[in-house]
Amino acid sequence: MDTIKTFIRKSRIKSPWLLHFDCGSCNGCDIEVLACLTPVYDIERFGIINVGNPKHADLLLVTGTVNHRNKKVLGNLAEQMPEPKIVVALGSCGLSGGVFREAYNVIGGVDKIIPVDVYVPGCPPKPEAIIDGVVTGLAKFAQKKGDTS
Amino acid sequence: MKEEVISVTPDTLGNKIAEMKKNGYRFVTMSCVELDSDTVDILYHFDKNLELAHFRLTIPKNEAAPSISPVYFAAFLVENEIQDQFGIRFDGLAIDYNRTLYLEEEVQRAPYCRITVSNVEGSEGD
Amino acid sequence: MARTIIPFGPQHPVFPEPLHLKLVLEDEIVKEAVPALGYVHRGLEMLADIRDYHQMIQICERVCGICSTIHAQCYCQGIEELMGIEVPARAKFLRVIWAEIHRVQSHLLWLGLFADAFGFESLFMQCWKIRERVMDINEATGGNRVNVSVNIIGGVKRDLAPDMTRWILSELDLVEQEVKRLEKVLLHDYTVKKRTVGKGVLTKDQALELGAVGPTLRGSGVAQDIRQLGYAAYGDLSYTPVVAKDGDAYSRNRVRFLETYQAIALVREAISKLPPGEISVKVKGKPEGEIVSRVEQPRGELMYYIKGNGKKNLDRLRIRTPTFANIPPLLSMLPGIELADVPVIVLSIDPCISCTER
Numbered sequence: 001m002d003t004i005k006t007f008i009r010k011s012r013i014k015s016p017w018l019l020h021f022d023c024g025s026c027n028g029c030d031i032e033v034l035a036c037l038t039p040v041y042d043i044e045r046f047g048i049i050n051v052g053n054p055k056h057a058d059l060l061l062v063t064g065t066v067n068h069r070n071k072k073v074l075g076n077l078a079e080q081m082p083e084p085k086i087v088v089a090l091g092s093c094g095l096s097g098g099v100f101r102e103a104y105n106v107i108g109g110v111d112k113i114i115p116v117d118v119y120v121p122g123c124p125p126k127p128e129a130i131i132d133g134v135v136t137g138l139a140k141f142a143q144k145k146g147d148t149s
Numbered sequence: 150m151k152e153e154v155i156s157v158t159p160d161t162l163g164n165k166i167a168e169m170k171k172n173g174y175r176f177v178t179m180s181c182v183e184l185d186s187d188t189v190d191i192l193y194h195f196d197k198n199l200e201l202a203h204f205r206l207t208i209p210k211n212e213a214a215p216s217i218s219p220v221y222f223a224a225f226l227v228e229n230e231i232q233d234q235f236g237i238r239f240d241g242l243a244i245d246y247n248r249t250l251y252l253e254e255e256v257q258r259a260p261y262c263r264i265t266v267s268n269v270e271g272s273e274g275d
Numbered sequence: 276m277a278r279t280i281i282p283f284g285p286q287h288p289v290f291p292e293p294l295h296l297k298l299v300l301e302d303e304i305v306k307e308a309v310p311a312l313g314y315v316h317r318g319l320e321m322l323a324d325i326r327d328y329h330q331m332i333q334i335c336e337r338v339c340g341i342c343s344t345i346h347a348q349c350y351c352q353g354i355e356e357l358m359g360i361e362v363p364a365r366a367k368f369l370r371v372i373w374a375e376i377h378r379v380q381s382h383l384l385w386l387g388l389f390a391d392a393f394g395f396e397s398l399f400m401q402c403w404k405i406r407e408r409v410m411d412i413n414e415a416t417g418g419n420r421v422n423v424s425v426n427i428i429g430g431v432k433r434d435l436a437p438d439m440t441r442w443i444l445s446e447l448d449l450v451e452q453e454v455k456r457l458e459k460v461l462l463h464d465y466t467v468k469k470r471t472v473g474k475g476v477l478t479k480d481q482a483l484e485l486g487a488v489g490p491t492l493r494g495s496g497v498a499q500d501i502r503q504l505g506y507a508a509y510g511d512l513s514y515t516p517v518v519a520k521d522g523d524a525y526s527r528n529r530v531r532f533l534e535t536y537q538a539i540a541l542v543r544e545a546i547s548k549l550p551p552g553e554i555s556v557k558v559k560g561k562p563e564g565e566i567v568s569r570v571e572q573p574r575g576e577l578m579y580y581i582k583g584n585g586k587k588n589l590d591r592l593r594i595r596t597p598t599f600a601n602i603p604p605l606l607s608m609l610p611g612i613e614l615a616d617v618p619v620i621v622l623s624i625d626p627c628i629s630c631t632e633r
Contacts, residue, residue: 022292024315027629028340028421030292031384035410038387038403052287068253070293070314073285099337102325104260105251105318124340124421150565151356176486178595180580192580194567199504201567223486223603227595244309251316251632260318 012058013141015047018134019057019081023074023110025064028124029091033061041127046135054080059137061130062116065093065100066107078114084144086137088118090130095119154192154203159215162206166217169195174202176221181231183261189235193217210237218243226250234261278306283617285314292628294621300614308609310602316632320592327587328354328562329428335579338594339630340421341381342572344373346594347426352506353568353581354428358560363553366430367508371545373417373425374507374570376443378538379450380409381573382531385625386461389528392618393470398460405453408446415439430555440546447539454535461532471525475608475620478522487604488597489575490534491624494527496520501571512544524623531625561585572597574625596630 022030036043037050051057054077066074078087089110092098097108110116117140120133157165177194184190184207191214193204208214216239218225225243229250232239236248252260279300285293293314299307322334335350336343348370355362387402410420416435417423425431435443461467477487482495492499493516500516502509517533519526562583569578575597582591601624608620 022315024293024317025629026337026340026343027292027627028337028343031340032421035403035407038407039400040404040407064315065317067314067316069251069316070285073293073314099334100317100319100322102322103318104321105316123337123419126420150567152567173483175483177576177578178593178600180591180593180595182582182591182593194578194580199499199501201569203567221486222484223600226599226602249313251313251318253313261321 009141013138015049016058016086016138016141017051017056018043018048018059018061019051019054019077020061020063021074021077023062023064023070023094024067024106025091025093029063029094032124032127032130033063033090036127036130041131043131043134046131046138048134054078055082057081058085058141059134060085060087061090061134062087062110063090063094063124065097065103066110066113067105068107071107071113074110074113084141086117086140086144087114088120088133088137089116090120090133091125092121092123095121098123150203152201152203154205157204157206159206159208159212162204162215162217163220165204166193166220169202170220173197176223177201179224179227179231181235181237181261183235189237191231191237208237210235213238213240215239216241216243281614285311287618290621290626290628292626294626294628296609296617296621298609298614298617303613303615305609305612305614305617308606310606312628312632314632315629319633320594323589323592325588328583328589331589331592332426332428333424335594336422336424338596338633339627341384341627342377342574342577342630343422344377344417344425345570345572345577347424348374348507349568349570349577349579350581350592351426351428352570353566353579354562354583356568357562357564357566357581357583358428358558360429360556360558362430363556364508364550365434365552366554368545368549369431369433369435369554370426371508371512372435372443372542372549373423373431375538375541375545376409376412376416377423378573379447379535379542380406380413382535382538383409383454385531385573385622386457386528386535389619389622390461390467392622393467395467398457401457405450405457408450408453412443412446416443427555429558430553432555434554435546435549440549444543444546447542451536451539458532462529467528468525470616470619471528471623472521472523474524474612474616475623476521476523477604477608481607482522482604485604485607486600487575488600489572489625490527490530491575491601491604493518494530495522501569501576504569506570508545508548511548512541514541524619527623527625561587562589574598574627574630575601594633596627596633598624598627598631601626602631 174195284295295311383406390398563585578595580593
């Protein structure tokens with residue numbers, strides 16, 4: 001069994017599946033995430049595929065500020081993802097609330113609700129920075145010991 | 150404003166809106182502005198062939214305003230928004246979210262009012 | 276058959292954004308749709324209390340990342356009118372150039388997402404590949420790919436040098452050629468037509484009654500566009516709105532596709548007529564009074580209501596975005612269509628939820 005576990009752990013880093021959730025962003029970061037998937041930047045060359053189901057995902061990309069309504073959705077999504085998982089917070093809003101930090105319906109950054117592994121700053125971060133953030137996240141996979149069965 | 154703003158009262162509003170509908174005006178939106186601790190302005194904006202028309206309704210905060218969504222269905226969203234943000238009630242809404250369009254149920258104050266009247270009965274109020 | 280309620284969203288692979296619809300179905304047919312909003316609500320109109328009226332430009336740009344320049348333009352035009360500021364002619368033309376480049380970018384983005392909604396993934400990739408050229412223009416001229424922050428009260432803060440405008444023109448020529456190659460697919464392909472023609476029909480009367488704006492309104496045969504008012508430099512440019520008659524998803528697709536050509540033509544004309552001179556004027560005083568400012572966004576009419584009271588903070592800023600106006604028409608398009616067509620119909624209004632909820 002140990003050989004299978006090692007095999008899964010190794011291959012996950014070669015092909016992590018990605019889930020994107022817009023948590024109240026202005027769309028700027030979201031379209032940059034989508035731009036990463038398209039021919040010019042093509043994140044698929046790292047084996048990364050965008051999926052819609054949290055149960056299939058290894059990486060969670062979160063953009064935007066957290067508010068009182070979507071914090072439940074965000075918590076839910078993170079909970080449904082299997083271990084080990086990496087959470088990447090994108091953009092100034094995802095990091096701290098950005099320009100909206102003082103608005104009445106904003107709680108703050110993503111890390112107020114779920115633990116974040118990689119922070120990517122920028123308003124919005126460039127696709128290169130997003131790819132860099134995701135690849136940094138992959139290195140963390142190697143350190144995380146999760147249930148690999 | 151460049152265009153003339155016609156003042157209306159809750160009683161004359163219904164007729165005016167029906168008239169606009171008959172004349173083929175497109176409903177643009179409504180804006181709610183807090184005037185002081187007791188009263189708000191509700192502005193109704195209409196458009197026909199790129200010309201704007203405005204109405205102004207001044208009402209106390211604790212009084213329900215008549216809803217125009219039975220006439221202009223499109224108004225239901227913005228009326229729900231004003232219910233959320235200013236705590237003003239609209240009578241006869243086509244779809245009533247009961248102050249949960251944007252906000253969670255536990256929110257008890259109207260965030261867009263500088264001085265808010267709490268809508269929990271029996272509490273201290275303003 | 277009993278009625279079933281299917282929740283659609285908030286996290287759905289078709290949308291980049293969290294929109295939630297409660298769909299009441301009978302068999303596969305949608306009977307009723309009720310929207311649930313609030314997943315992106317930030318309450319940024321309220322920030323006018325803390326930020327002064329110059330700082331609000333940056334907030335307005337972040338109402339929506341896809342049409343940020345146009346939001347700032349609408350806000351600045353409102354404040355300028357309130358304070359009686361006459362903007363230099365060159366600034367007006369520059370505003371048009373940036374706004375139309377943004378329109379090209381936004382329409383290409385939408386064409387891609389629309390293709391993705393009916394499962395035509397290679398078309399999605401093609402549209403986004405072309406769009407990258409426009410993003411490069413944004414980055415070269417404004418310093419940021421998405422939030423092109425060029426508008427200030429009293430004009431613009433960046434100028435376009437002659438070699439830059441020449442480069443923009445040559446890039447746009449390439450964009451136009453590449454978009455032309457998509458025309459055969461997006462407008463005449465059998466599969467595209469099969470999924471869009473006759474789906475989600477909005478008649479002319481319904482569109483006017485429910486307050487539709489932008490391509491949704493023009494796709495139903497109403498030639499109405501705020502650019503006809505001639506704000507900024509549009510009065511000096513030749514412009515007629517693009518209209519399609521049928522009011523279905525295909526017509527709205529057609530309007531947006533042809534508007535892409537038109538926007539490129541407008542940039543060319545604006546660059547050829549670009550007058551010399553200053554790009555901004557000094558601003559003195561504080562805004563006082565109330566004003567309604569309107570511009571045409573890629574998605575339709577954008578309206579700002581601004582009330583100032585002679586202080587540095589505005590009394591009230593209210594933003595009515597085009598998607599907010601297009602949701603009631605969407606609710607009337609959905610009943611009677613199959614569940615599998617819901618993503619296509621929802622995307623046909625070009626929803627921008629972060630705009631809607633602010």
